[in-house]
Amino acid sequence: MTTHPAHPAARSIRTTPEGLLWEPSERWVRGRTGDITVVDSRHPVLVWEPHLPVPQYAFPRDDVRTDLLRPAKNPPTGTHTGSQIFYDLQADADVRPNAAWTFPADDLADHIAFEWFRRADTGLDHWYEEEEEIFIHPRDPHKRVDALPSSRHVRVEIGGQVVADTHAPVLLFETSLPTRYYLPREDVRPDLFDATDHSTGCPYKGTATYWSWRGEGDVPPNIVWSYPDPLPAVAAIKDRLAFYNEAVDITVDGERLERPVTPFSAMLRRRP
Template sequence: MTTPFPTARAVRATPEGLLWEPSERWVRGRKGDVTVVDSRHPVLVWEPDVPVPLYAFPREEVRQDLLRPAKNPSTGAHTGSLIFYDLEVDGDLLENAAWTFPADDLAGHIAFEWFRRSGKGLDHWYEEEEEIFIHPRDPHKRVDAVPSSRHVQVEIGGTVVADTHRPVLLFETGLPTRYYVPREDVRLDLLEPTDHSTGCPYKGTAAYWSLRGGTDVPPNVVWSYAAPLPAVGAVQGLLAFYNEAVDITMDGERLERPVTPFTKALSARPGNRQ
């Protein structure tokens, strides 16, 4: 007779539309040198229409002595949440840094903002001994970097800026395939580096380039990971282009430009006249 794998966990739903599941990862969150969260029983929570999860933690695994009832609660910022907390550490006050969800299933848990840039989040988050950036990684999402011999050409405004038979294709759940091209196969003379950067919990920190004189092209349309996370190490140093803003031809077939959450963001960037 067989028995279910003892650690198998199913995603559960609440009447409020939240999805959640227990996680077995050891998660810590720090503000400066102070550990605010130290949890071996975190819960992953997905809010309606939000593509990435967040963590909620049992109250006893949170430094509740550092929390204060929010002076200006961000009512409506999270699904049905009415109770918010400000976080005070060494005289530094972060407004609405934490909150509770109204769902009975999540009673006794406190969730935290992750985005440090918002002025609300903690400085550092760790799963086991690995630092995690931007948001928790989704256990139901895959990111695969696969070397290929397919013929990929990239055009911007009718000019071929990349042509390769050795791309690395990056497949990420919920996003279009990204085509990473060796630098030797890219017209680097047409690009100029910018000071823009982004972080990804699956890939690492990316640097960006814009098209020289490309007034009709969104800035920061090209990116690269100099030191990607090990799971996608195959893209190290290669350049990728936003499919949403350039023309890509693969094996002689022109691909349609996808419409993604990045489409609106690209069109709204300063300098873009599209």
């Protein structure tokens, strides 16, 4: 039986001199581009870079189709912590620039990381943990996402106007983020919002669709979202509507909540 020292019986997060955090994962992970499996690993490691809130996978070289990698023609600078070695991925006639790289840490010297999803013609097309396709980024094993039906009284206002009022919300608790309140559609004023073509993906919840405020005021677009086909773990939020706490006023059981400051706050300010 082959042993893998990177998988001790007691898992723990390790720190490198470069400020990277990493730990072994026991998930079977595969990455594909087109019909080609580029990565097939039962011994990946999760890596957290200091400037990123979500982890990435790095894979033992033996689990990677290194024959498809070429030294990058135009390697980027400053995109990954201390990384200077990048690879272009050539699969058939398709070339994905800077699709892979190595971290400078000695602990990770024999591992290769990949862009998790295809963006600006780089990265891979599909990723799987076991038999489930995963989107956007790997799931963080230290993060929980719980969707709990509630009887709390939730009221949402925009510019002093009540746009939603319910006693039947589903509260979504996600580590390091404010509680999100998913409301029945019948308790939201649909005439005050317009559907947009904006969409986002979440590895914990699925793909969201959005609506924008029709009224006046300094309100960012795409302020309301819904998951028409959420992942099974959060099925309770299906077709419900949620608002960015960062940009609207939410009152719960008579208590006005402070608008939180999150990574989404800056994103909402940047929107045209």
